[in-house]
Amino acid sequence: MPEFDLSVDICGVTWKNPIATASGTFNFRESSRYYRVSDLGCITTKGVSREPWGGNETPKIAETRSGMLNSIGLENRGVEMYIDHDLKPLKEAGATVMANVAGHTIVEYCSVAERLAKTAVDLLEINISCPNVKEGGIAFGTDKTAAAELVTRVKKVSGAKPVIVKLSPNVTDITEIALAVERAGADGLSLINTLKGMRIDLNTGKPVLANGSGGLSGPAIHPVAVWMVYETARVCRIPIIGMGGVMTGADALELMLAGAKAVAVGTAALIDPVAPTRILGELAGLLRK
Numbered sequence: 001m002p003e004f005d006l007s008v009d010i011c012g013v014t015w016k017n018p019i020a021t022a023s024g025t026f027n028f029r030e031s032s033r034y035y036r037v038s039d040l041g042c043i044t045t046k047g048v049s050r051e052p053w054g055g056n057e058t059p060k061i062a063e064t065r066s067g068m069l070n071s072i073g074l075e076n077r078g079v080e081m082y083i084d085h086d087l088k089p090l091k092e093a094g095a096t097v098m099a100n101v102a103g104h105t106i107v108e109y110c111s112v113a114e115r116l117a118k119t120a121v122d123l124l125e126i127n128i129s130c131p132n133v134k135e136g137g138i139a140f141g142t143d144k145t146a147a148a149e150l151v152t153r154v155k156k157v158s159g160a161k162p163v164i165v166k167l168s169p170n171v172t173d174i175t176e177i178a179l180a181v182e183r184a185g186a187d188g189l190s191l192i193n194t195l196k197g198m199r200i201d202l203n204t205g206k207p208v209l210a211n212g213s214g215g216l217s218g219p220a221i222h223p224v225a226v227w228m229v230y231e232t233a234r235v236c237r238i239p240i241i242g243m244g245g246v247m248t249g250a251d252a253l254e255l256m257l258a259g260a261k262a263v264a265v266g267t268a269a270l271i272d273p274v275a276p277t278r279i280l281g282e283l284a285g286l287l288r289k
Contacts, residue, residue, distance in 0.1 A: 006284065008041065008262055010239055011162030011187040013122050015041030015096055015262060019252065019280040022243050022266030023047055023100035023125060023166070024072065028089055034273040038094035040280065044264060045086055047102040047127050050111045052078040057210040062199050067218020067245065068267060069197050071211040074102045074130070079112050083119055091120045098123040098164065102130050106150050110157050117159035124161050126154060128181075129168040129193050141168035141193070144180035151184035164241065166190040169221075169228055178232045190241045190264065191232060192225045218267040219245045226258045233259020247275070249282025 006017035020042035021031075027046075028037065037043055055075025062069045076082065082099070090097050099121045103109035113124055128141035128150060140146045147165070155163055165181045167174055169192040178189055194215025199208040207213070225244025233240055242260030245267070246252050252263040268275035 004284075004288075006041075006280075006287075010042070010241070010262055011123065011164065013096065013162060017041040017280055018256065018262040019276055019283065020044050020098065020241065020262060020264040021269065021276055022264040023127070024070075024074075025266040025269050028086065028093075031269070031273065032093065035277040036093070037090060040095070040276055041262060042096045042098050042122070043090055044098040044100060044125060045082070045090070046076060047074040047100040048076050048079050048082040048086075048112060048116075049074065049102045050079055050108045052076065052081070053102075059208060059210055060214075062208040062214065064197070064199060064216065064218070064220065066220035067216055068270070069199060069209060069214035069216055070194070071209045071214035073211070074127075076102075079115050083115075087119060087121060096122050098125050100125045100127050100166070101154075102127050104130060106153050109150060110153050113154045113161075113163075114157035117157065117161050121161060123164055123188075124154075124158055125164045125166050125190055126151065127166050127193070129166070129170075139168060139170075141166075141177060142171050144177050147177055148180040148184040151181045151186050155185040162187040164188040164190050166193055167228075167232075168193045169224060169244075170196050174228045175231050175235050178236050182236050182238050186238060188239045188241065189232065189236065190243065192221070192228050192244045195221050195224065217245070219247055221245045222247075222251060222254075226254055229255055229260050230258040246279065249279050249284075249286050252279055252283045253286050 056073035197216035222245030242255035243264035
């Protein structure tokens with residue numbers, strides 16, 4: 001681990017360094033076999049909903065030339081199981097924890113946020129890429145009015161917990177959504193989420209994923225993430241957690257030079273279990289130079 005101070009302040013919460021895990025790519029039981037979770041700046045946990053979600057049908061994952069597609073469907077066991085079986089061991093291990101919150105309606109988001117406000121969670125990351133079932137399935141993250149209303153309502157029930165909004169790149173202008181949620185009271189931003197993509201099986205002529213399309217992550221989206229972080233940092237004053245194809249310390253530093261105050265590692269950890277701590281060490285080496 002670095003021998004000099006890499007701590008950062010994210011919305012009033014001190015992280016010992018700027019490296020976090022990305023939601024959906026961390027499992028305490030598995031990851032803790034490879035590194036101490038308390039060595040990272042923050043552990044962002046998998047999306048949690050009010051009730052258990054079953055997720056999508058298999059196949060849910062497909063490799064691509066420079067990344068992967070996933071259509072997991074935010075499968076999880078619900079907020080009560082999350083508190084007992086996910087949050088508790090992480091806090092006992094000394095980790096700073098950001099809970100990723102999912103929902104299909106504003107009421108569902110608020111229910112989870114209100115429940116987590118009474119726990120040891122350090123920050124809330126609101127995943128606004130979920131479909132808004134009240135509006136015909138359009139994602140909250142693609143409509144600035146819906147996104148702003150969601151943030152306003154969540155802030156009313158989240159207590160002292162900082163609210164970080166995770167933005168979708170599947171929009172015409174990400175700065176419009178970023179500014180809308182900042183004005184609505186968001187304490188910080190996470191970007192970017194996955195890009196929409198698809199693979200076709202040449203033998204069947206059908207999509208590889210059972211759900212058809214999925215979220216593209218990995219090195220292929222890194223330049224998009226750098227650009228969107230850069231554009232957002234130019235217009236927003238709240239801190240940004242950058243993510244998208246971070247495979248090395250150089251990738252992390254590039255996002256920070258674009259305007260991110262911290263960086264999350266996702267797909268890289270599915271290839272190399274120690275990627276988050278390796279990237280932290282590489283980042284420290286670059287900063288030392």
